[in-house]
Amino acid sequence: MKQFKYTELEAILKKKIDANSFTPTGKLPSVRELCKLQGLSKATVLHSLHRLESQGLIYAKPKSGYFVTQIKPPKRVLPKQIKTSSTPRNVSVPAILKDIMTRSAAFDILPSAGAQGDATHLTVLNRHLNKAFRSSQSQKAFYYNNSDGDLRLKHAIINHYGGLNQKPDELCITNGCQHSLFISLMATCSPGDTVAVESPTFYGVLQILEQLNLKIIEVACDPEHGISIDDLTKKIAKWPIKACVVSPNYSTPTGACMPHRAREELLKLAVKSDFCIIEDDIYGDLAFPPFVSESLKSLDTQGQVILCSSFSKSLSRDLRIGWVFGGKWHDKITQLKLVTQLSSCGSIQQGLATFIEDGHYRRYLNKHVYAIKQQQAELINFLQTHWPEDIRFTQANGGISMWVELDESIDTQKSYNEILQQGIVMTPGSLFSASGQYKNFLRLSYIHPLTKAREVAIKKLFSTLLVKK
Amino acid sequence: MKQFKYTELEAILKKKIDANSFTPTGKLPSVRELCKLQGLSKATVLHSLHRLESQGLIYAKPKSGYFVTQIKPPKRVLPKQIKTSSTPRNVSVPAILKDIMTRSAAFDILPSAGAQGDATHLTVLNRHLNKAFRSSQSQKAFYYNNSDGDLRLKHAIINHYGGLNQKPDELCITNGCQHSLFISLMATCSPGDTVAVESPTFYGVLQILEQLNLKIIEVACDPEHGISIDDLTKKIAKWPIKACVVSPNYSTPTGACMPHRAREELLKLAVKSDFCIIEDDIYGDLAFPPFVSESLKSLDTQGQVILCSSFSKSLSRDLRIGWVFGGKWHDKITQLKLVTQLSSCGSIQQGLATFIEDGHYRRYLNKHVYAIKQQQAELINFLQTHWPEDIRFTQANGGISMWVELDESIDTQKSYNEILQQGIVMTPGSLFSASGQYKNFLRLSYIHPLTKAREVAIKKLFSTLLVKK
CATH class of the missing domain: 3.40.640.10 (Type I PLP-dependent aspartate aminotransferase-like (Major domain))
Structure with missing residues (x-):
């Protein structure tokens, strides 16, 4: 009997994972909730969860519960390809951009938040x-x-x-x-x-x-x-x-x-x-x-x-x-x-x-790419949930960054200082071109886990930017 | 009585140190020899030596005995000042010199001999x-x-x-x-x-x-x-x-x-x-x-x-x-x-x-400069002893290198490979100019203690070079 019970729960959860039911965060109900919902003992619920974990379908986050490993974000519209200038030119990086570049080498919107993770x-x-x-x-x-x-x-x-x-x-x-x-x-x-x-x-x-x-x-x-x-x-x-x-x-x-x-x-x-x-x-x-x-x-x-x-x-x-x-x-x-x-x-x-x-090194990489992929999924879901209409972004199969496009009326570089005063380091799109393009773009990174502090920062960032539209 | 004996020996040794009597190596007679020569007990001799040591006049080298701290090398003729070329020119370092430069970054004639010392x-x-x-x-x-x-x-x-x-x-x-x-x-x-x-x-x-x-x-x-x-x-x-x-x-x-x-x-x-x-x-x-x-x-x-x-x-x-x-x-x-x-x-x-x-860092430097100074004195005495007529060299009040001048007929760079084949890395004078000067010069360093192996290498180096005269 007991064997059937955990197999049942396992099947139910699998179906829900397949149907992408745990979006946006990928978080499964807590062990206590699952016990209640299914009328099962804690041991049975945990047994099911451990089996799903060993199959790589979910993973445990210390003090947060169980999460779906691969969240499938809904199809999105990618940022546009912009026509590039067509003659060779000298590169002259404005002083303000140099300043921003120096800060952005930190590759994080909240450099003072520090690094988490293993x-x-x-x-x-x-x-x-x-x-x-x-x-x-x-x-x-x-x-x-x-x-x-x-x-x-x-x-x-x-x-x-x-x-x-x-x-x-x-x-x-x-x-x-x-x-x-x-x-x-x-x-x-x-x-x-x-x-x-x-x-x-x-x-x-x-x-x-x-x-x-x-x-x-x-x-x-x-x-x-x-x-x-x-x-x-x-x-x-x-x-x-x-x-x-x-x-x-x-x-x-x-x-x-x-x-x-x-x-x-x-x-x-x-x-x-x-x-x-x-x-x-x-x-x-x-x-x-x-x-x-x-x-x-x-x-x-x-x-x-x-x-x-x-x-x-x-x-x-x-x-x-x-x-x-x-x-x-x-x-x-x-x-x-x-x-x-x-x-x-x-x-x-x-x-x-x-x-x-x-x-x-190889062993670490095998774990590391998995964690980054998960962080990317979390970030994508977070963006989708909060700004489904206002932003377009890339979803890469590797690396640590996404390219975010906003309405053409928005100039990310112009808002840089206002956002910096809130303790948030943005990487405006204009950094990535020598010809003044990508004014309505910015880069986001998913090298760090999406903590509450980072969620708050991203919310502040976009509410400051999107109000300019 | 005993007090007088060690004071006597102390005075004798001081006089000899002042008169530069322990050149070229700076080595004092062994404790046993001093006992014999002066008819004193080992304890008395050691007492004198320790007193001289505490005054900074001599120092003990493990397994080698006592050495004079400051050897005064006899007055020498310095290398000549060479007339420099007088127009600006492009720098073009020949490939052979680049090769030598890469090796000479080791700053030692015997890089494989390793580093000794504290x-x-x-x-x-x-x-x-x-x-x-x-x-x-x-x-x-x-x-x-x-x-x-x-x-x-x-x-x-x-x-x-x-x-x-x-x-x-x-x-x-x-x-x-x-x-x-x-x-x-x-x-x-x-x-x-x-x-x-x-x-x-x-x-x-x-x-x-x-x-x-x-x-x-x-x-x-x-x-x-x-x-x-x-x-x-x-x-x-x-x-x-x-x-x-x-x-x-x-x-x-x-x-x-x-x-x-x-x-x-x-x-x-x-x-x-x-x-x-x-x-x-x-x-x-x-x-x-x-x-x-x-x-x-x-x-x-x-x-x-x-x-x-x-x-x-x-x-x-x-x-x-x-x-x-x-x-x-x-x-x-x-x-x-x-x-x-x-x-x-x-x-x-x-x-x-x-x-x-x-x-x-400060504590180390205080010891380190002292050791280098001693190594310089040893190198100078070694050169003076073996080639009193054939070479001129500088004697700096700091740093780690001396500039050695040989007879004008000698081309150090030409002998570079012959000397390298003996396992010795020379730093020929031509490295230090963009206008082909200093052919009869070379640089020696005293960053390392003058071990037997280095003495042998320097002897080989100069016997190879001086035969070309």
Whole structure:
């Protein structure tokens, strides 16, 4: 009898999960409520819940109860693709935007709220770092680490990628992805050269272009499928470029992911028109299962792609360790690593290497992407529930950010200070373009759990913005 | 009676120390020998030695015996001041020299010999780092550290300098002195601009000038007193410069230290002719007592000096933490920090901050400079003993390097590979100039104790070089 009871409840709950009945939050009724509703004992209810949990359908949130793992948000209208300006121009980032960019590097609307969630992996990581700092400490204090990086870490990174077909001497360790992008652009371009970027694009790239006196040409992007090869082809026919910076996997701010076919076309175009592809793959490790990331570099047989990435988004922003597979430009890039930086911290590299070798990084990622996916679902449901008509946004299959479009009459940048005074850091859309576009856009991130404090902040944010309509 | 015996021996030994009788190595006779020679008991001899030790006149080296603290090397002839080329030129570092530079960052003729000496301070430092990595670990993993650096570390650095009269918002933390120099030159100059440097100068600067497409004008230097203000004045009258890179305190390779008067003149000239002084003060903390370093920046009232430094030479090369006091260019420099690097490792900064605050850095430096000074004396005596006629070299009052001149017929760079094949890394003089000078020079460092293995290496080095005469 008892066996039937928990199987019954299990079936009922399964049906409801399938029917998406627990939206918007995904929260199941409490154990006590379920006991009452079904006239079952606590043990029976828990048994059913544990079975659903082991099937990956629900998960327990400490002190909050059980939640549905995959909430299916209703179909939405995606943000529009905006026509990009069509001539190369110098990049001039206004001071106000630089200020905002500096703050937005925090990647959160409530930076002072701190981080929640499981930090077990960081305790393990710190143990590895500590061990590395203690080992041959006086050797490391008196000698610089190899400028191009620790060999063991290089092997660990290459193994992590799997099918990349690259060797350690084609890889240079850097101080983070921004550093990787900086030396890659410096290695491939000279002042006055033109660089193609996605529109919208990561604002860190705009700042590099400005500082290196490079011209920009912004290429149209689909909010789901990324850079338009058609638009790129047209533009470079008129204005030859030296490099094209793309983020094929879950690019910020849209979270777009390039289809395989477009990747092949981009590569062909790069070889034919002789420009360098600088692939920013910082979100590559954050694909939501069952999706799997593919890097452009893995399709590259001629050294035309420079792959830049780091551990900042996937593991910790505190490590300041990134990397570059430099393709044809590897020697120039390692030279620039030496010139800009001399070397990176050897102990952190060695600690990271053993952490990855021992399988901790992979294990953490497997859990981490799952949590982010859930946070995305929560954020989407929250937005849908409160502003079903007023905002459009992207829903990526990876990464940590969504691109939010508001009514054309709204200027997010103009409201920046008013919102900041309420203790909320917004990332206005105008940061992501060098031509003053995306005034009615903003970026939201789901790297943090949607706590009550963040819900309140998002409500304040949108009520301030939407009143301007 | 007993009292007189040890006082007698003490007086005898003092006289001999004054007369420099224990050259070249500074080693006193063994305790057993002293017992025999003076007909004294072991206890009496040890009593005398301990009294001399407590006066700082001798020190005990584990398993080696007692050594004189300050060996006075005989007067020597200093290396010549070489006439510098007199027009600005582009910098083009040959590939072979880049290769050598990469290896010479090791700063040692025997990199594989490892580091000896007391590493207690590193154990303490690692404890501070470990604590910092553990504290608020998930906060640090999910947020970037302030791009311009940790406030607590900034305060610690300012307090360490004493009379600098700078505030934390005039200071930007970087990833080492090379990074500081790179962003300082990028902030003050545009491609094609001319930069004055000392001749000979640190090769890292030559590489930055090459990569940033800056022109160089090399200014004559006195091997003891550094840059010639006369030569600089003449040159900038003809060819205006945007910046002048100088290392007033124990500059590499010569170890020269600018007199106070010359510092004042340089500052006046910079204000009058409107160029930026980029002060590389990486050896500033390594003045040998009773000498005390004075930074150019401390004399600067108009923000004309950018002070660059790091902990790499004074504490550990593994930390990758440096800093810039940017003067007038502070905002531009912090912008470039963000663009090139985003931020530095927060945990390392915080661990360093508490290490400095607790007085460990100062305590370590007090011991460390003493050890380096002793190592310099040992190296000088070794060179004097074996090649009294064939080489000239500088004897600095701080820093870690000496500039060695050989017969004009000798080309150190040409012998580089032959010497490398013997497992010895030489730093040929040609690295330190953009105009092919200093072919018969090389740099030696005394950052490591002069072990038997290093003595053998130096003997091999000079016997290979001097045979070419």
